Amino acid sequence: MATLEHATRVATLLESYRELVAELRAELEGLGAGHAGLVGEKVAHALRAPVATELISAGGNDVLELTARTARMAETFTPSAASTATSLAHHITILLLQQIDLAWWSDAEDIEDSAALEDSDAFVDMHDWRREGRIKFSFSLASDRLVPRARNYAIRHWFPDWAPGTPGPSTAMARPEMVRLLNSLAIEFSHRAGPEVPPLWVNCITRSVADQCRLQELGFAAHLPSAHCRGWAADLEVAWFARFGAERTLVEMLNWYGDQGVLNAIDEGQIWHISPNPAAIDEWRV
Template sequence: MRVPSRSPRQQPGPPAPARRRAQAGRPQPTATVAPDLAAYRAAVADLLVEVGALTGAGSTNARQVLIDQRLREPAIAAVLDATAQGLVGARETLLLEMARYQPNARSSAGDLTALIRIYLLSRIDVMWWRDATMFRTDVEVRHTPELVDLEWLRRRDLLRFRYTEQPRTIIGRGVRALRRRVAPDATPRTAGLLFRHARREIIALLNDIGREFAAAAPAGTGPLWVTSLVRSAEHQHRLRRLGYAAMVPSGHCLGWAVDVEMEWFRRFGARDVLAELLLHRQRAGEINVVDEGQAWHICLAPAATLRLRRAYEAEMGI
């Protein structure tokens, strides 16, 4: 909900000097109040508790009434109204997602409550980046100068995180299947990256987190593992057709969101260490975090981009 600027009530007296008056035809800046994200997340958590009590097949109407009521609460409405869709558009999209929802093994939304949580918390991303331009096609992702090819950096040992790519051939898929049979827990069970590209600021963020995690995790813990980076809108819809909980619009399609593996780190006793590192950065206003089960979704806040761009340039010697 956009909050208009508030100015002191006009007092009687002579008119203001001409130099302080608004010039005719020139728009004047309007002060806005940023939504309270802590209040938003708390309100979403309360909503999820109530939704969880309405799991029966006959509760569809009750869930819709509940959603209608809760989305209009100031803490939630302030964020949704600040997205490009606005409150009404966000509400309609959520109800449509709920109507279409079918649980499956591929989706990070194990139930309807998880779907609502993922959708609502990811709206912080699209509020932050409402004016950003999405990458519409796979070709755009591979050829835009806004993104860096990670393989060039990996070969020079400039990355503090790991990833794997999706195999492109039958032979590649066979080799991966064999590795999983021989050593099933050696790496996270993930499909891998379709695009090994990322924004410079995202690389700096992941390197920061990777270094912190390596220092804080128990000895022998594997490195930070990234399961998804930038996606094209074309690929996002492809994932939706396959049954994944791929929200639209998404921070992934803007290049500002990533997914990092979480469950694999339980075997090292390090999952909670990584979780606290990420939540600490969220409390500091640097990222938005969405718990999606096996992986956590992370989106970079606009306020952190300048520092991280400078960090990238310093680290890469640019």
Template structure:
């Protein structure tokens, strides 16, 4: 079983090309499907698999779970998606089994149990399939210096954002201020760490602005604007999150710049959670995004086919 490297990028050292005859199978070019897989069938097959995983949740069922995963991932509806990801079906299977073997419950993790872990991993493979040719932001420096990303704070100060976010505190003083605000006004904002990088692709800004406007129209009166809890991340940061106990999958749409997480649980207090959920699922049915229920927040990834329209929207509405 291959173990994913914990290094965020290639390490320096001599480059010795492998002999072609011994090249690993994962490195060989794979023929991608001529027609994109049926995502409705994939999601339905994953839902069926999750029922069976839940029935084998006990610690004594490890072997039975592995047999189940081996069998079900080979079903055509699931295999078609996984085989179109960079690691292929075999790599996806190995990674999922490794994630399950390493799983430890954590209050920080969006994966409340093994079933949630499998759901998050498999549904997020749609992101990876869509953006299989997109380069990864491997380091924090690459995120901060990328010309493909815009500064959210610059846009916010010019009233060009329709959604809200908060930055992750980086000093002891800032953390103290955050904690004090939560004591004085509990529930005034979601319980989230905030954005480490206040940067995003222009298309993602346009998407989130569009969702935020629609949410404002349909949500009950007095509901706060859409709240974004995560956007672009570096692979370097993704590894940090994993060490802290978060279910930060790799590869990830966040590390490609095409994913965002939006708060859900906090909107229960305003009676607006179901409204937001239906708006997001409607966009998924329309083929614009992939949606993954991660509990407190829902994960969104933009579909490649919607990129051009949203880029035009950004340029027309924001003009920057």
């Protein structure tokens, strides 16, 4: 857990940092396509602001390296199914807002690979919890095997009301605090949306660094470092709930928790990314 001094320091930066990122996105959206150099200049100018420098540094990242990364993104970004971002400005916004996760969880160690995850006693198997009736949300693990992949394809194309048909978590291992948090959100969403709406659907929780690198190789927008690789983030299906008239309900709920400072809630398009504030996590500990 981060020290009280570190947590207090980060808390004082959040509102101003989010405002800076929102203003930057509006500027970048106004540029339109074909202005990679100007995009880089505007990002560099924004990240020189003391609030940005301090928050990014609190997460253990280097501002110059992050600026260079956004410049590379500006040169190479193309909207695709591998990225839920709707535009380059959106893509950069997601990266910058995820710096809040890293500032919150700067003292958490990265999970390098599946062996490190399996050896850790800080994680539980969600399959076991589901068999015991302790999971209130839905999830379906990603798979490289032909039959599960064919099943996901069939769901997407012929039975879209059954499930989103997205790949799902790469592992069933998750921190118990994250499972309890997601259970709490699932119960509240069910109350808000009504019993006819499917349960909250979780696309991703824990990923190892190796998982994240593999996704990058496949062309997905999988940033490193990431709170997913520390066990402190989750991706929730949101757009799919428009089929049931419940997308706005879910968005309003996530925004409320974001406004309260309980979550860092990021609109990534089809999905929303969430990471809990360490100051609030005790609510979901045993």
